[in-house]
Amino acid sequence: MSAKVKAPADSVCLNHPDRAASTRCCTCFKPICGECAVRAHGEEFCSATCRENYENTRPAVDEFQERAARRRAAARRRRLIMLVILAVAGYFAYRYFRENPDAVREIQRKSEEAIQKGRELTK
């Protein structure tokens, strides 16, 4: 084998140095001509080995991507639930204090007391 065949130019077929490559192997990205391309799963491969490697690694890749997508969806759901809880809690707090102005004054009085106590403790 000549060095030219071992390291073909990107545009030349891996097996046919005199032919222009029409595509690249889906697994090893080597350039190949239309005649050499092994077609499977809507992809093109340079050899049966690369096709098998693709078939063996594809389920793991799919599973990994699926898991990542599920994690992202779960995080989005959690954020949404937190937002709803905060909105509902805020709404009820707003309604409660609007209907109970005494409660607002009571809280003000208690916090002023607490501040006062804090001042006395740090004296």
Ligand SMILES: [Zn+2]
């Ligand atoms: Zn390949």
Ligand SMILES: [Zn+2]
């Ligand atoms: Zn070829």
